[in-house]
Amino acid sequence: MDKQKIKSKKAIIPLVCIGVLAAGLVLIFAWSAGLLGNRTTTASFLKDIPNSFPAGYRRAHSKGICFEGTFRSTGKLAPFSKATVFSQDSSAVLGRFSIGTVDPFAADNSTRTVSMAMMISSENNQQWRMKLNNHPFFVTHDALGVIRRSDAYKIDSTTGKPNPALVSAFLKDYPEAQNFIDWADKAPWVNSFAVAEYNVINAFYLIDSKGNKHAVRWSMRPHAPFSAWSKEEREHASHDFLFDDLKQRLDKGALYWDLVMTFAEPGDEIENPSKAWPANRRQIVAGVLEIKRVFDQTEGGCRDINFDPTKVPAGIEVSKDPVLTARAGIYAHSYNARVREIGYGKATDAIGKKETSKDK
Amino acid sequence: MSQQKNLKSGSRIREWFKSVKIFKLRRRHINRSLPLNFNLTGRILHWLMATLILSTMFIGLGMMTSLSSRPWLIDLHIPIGVAILFLCILRFVNRIMNPIPALPSDMPKIEKKMAHFMHWVMYAFMFALPITGWGQLSAGGFQAKLSQNIILPSLIDQNPVLYAWLHDIHRGLAWSLFFIVVGHLSIALLHALVMKDGIFSSMTWGKDKIKKETKRPSA
């Protein structure tokens, strides 16, 4: 019978080969899934989020508000990109303003980072998602630097301060981080979402109808005049100052931003987000964003959306900027964590459960 | 009698197909003596799909971990996965419409049952994986993009409850299928290299005799 063949001596070599093959496949699988070895994966970026993190909230930029708006194209970008959003007159926008802290209950004067995220939907079922910050450039040239930085600046429990040796080792490997530190020292703190200029920071390519690629970055440039907090004003600002201010401004009328597309020139570093391109690069106003209404993120809308900046429409392509490509995975993990919490009924505050439980 | 038995798996569904007029033409194959190999369509689909499934599985893992490649990996994962869905349906129809080789007569009954059961389990996985993948995209408000301009319709409306379930089921199925496939492949190689009983060659182009063939009493 065939079974005896397995026990015979001749079978040893093939059996070992099969065992090695099967074990090898399992090991490759485990390595690919990030379970084996200490490979940095996109999940590593969320390793410091505690289990006690309030369920249902974004793992960063957690405090935010949804907005609805309209993007009106100027048509001037149509020669450079075949994306329908640049040729059609107007497109619907769903977005979100947020502040750059991890804590969803943070005070508005606790961070200098204000952000805008949005999804523009245009003809042919095209979606353009983006996340923008008021920084002009990123801290490090790659994504790994972000983990290196947060490890280096961890508070040492004995001294109550970051370990200076770790900090200088980080700055040695990522000297460009000094530019960001200097910027954060000097740049004014905006006192309204309405007056901030939001930058996409990473590079993309516009694809025109002939298939030519144009390396670009873009910004949302506010129509409202710039204004900033003095140190005293900031210290005394109310807990939800920026969000209250946004609602008050919208009660009086719509807010506007120009989408300004900046074109790289030969020699500009496309894939280095820590380096802003020179100020004299060609700029084209692609269109104007009008925002008329904001609403609470507990209502849904922007809450359950991942404004993954790598989800671009036909006519735009992502570059190999390593921070951009890493963010695609990082945002997926944050999205999965928070939407699963909502889906499995673990979220309370994030979905405004206190109010709705009364209605039932 | 023995033929009836060998045709057992899927026989009810096959009966149904037989009752449908347009499939009548194929019927005559069923009562012929059993083949030594899976039919050509079945073999091509098996090996094509084995390649696609293993690729898209590792692409799936890669896109959940890689710092540099998620954008293009997910752009591959979705079209390959959707191709698997359509090939799986094709393969299923081909499978129930045609006779398949018999398993060796000296194989214990329980093992034969297990073998057939696992084959149908794999069909279920090949079907459920793309459906849950597509479903989770829809439930998460994402698009199932085959290319920049070919975008599949949403299967369901955006919904966090369904997203949570479909996401976790897709992941659970994918991980389970991996271990099933490793088992399947090991057993297949066992038959090929050790038992040499014709089971492996039934899925290739070889004509190794399956023992059954010689011993089968005539019906």
Ligand code: HEM
């Ligand atoms: C590797 C570096 C980065 C890490 C680890 C990181 C991490 C995160 C995480 C975990 C979230 C929550 C996402 C969600 O749950 O949907 C988030 C949101 C956000 N990030 Fe980043 N981020 C990085 C780089 C950047 C850069 C370069 C920008 C600016 C262009 C940016 C802008 C934003 C914005 C605007 C949001 C809020 C999105 C929303 O309102 O949905 N991030 N970030």
Ligand code: HEM
């Ligand atoms: C037989 C076919 C398929 C296999 C074997 C497969 C396998 C996988 C694997 C291994 C993962 C990673 C799971 C994890 O470790 O988290 C994954 C994730 C995923 N797959 Fe599939 N998949 C298949 C088909 C599809 C199809 C057809 C679609 C969409 C139309 C799809 C969409 C997705 C999505 C959206 C994710 C998760 C992405 C995220 O969480 O951000 N899959 N798949």
Ligand code: HEM
């Ligand atoms: C890559 C390595 C693989 C090898 C060496 C292999 C080998 C074989 C062999 C020899 C058979 C015939 C066995 C019999 O009749 O009992 C078979 C059948 C089968 N295999 Fe695989 N296989 C592989 C991968 C896969 C994968 C990835 C799947 C899908 C998940 C799969 C699904 C099936 C199914 C469903 C059958 C039953 C026949 C049919 O209905 O098409 N195989 N395989």
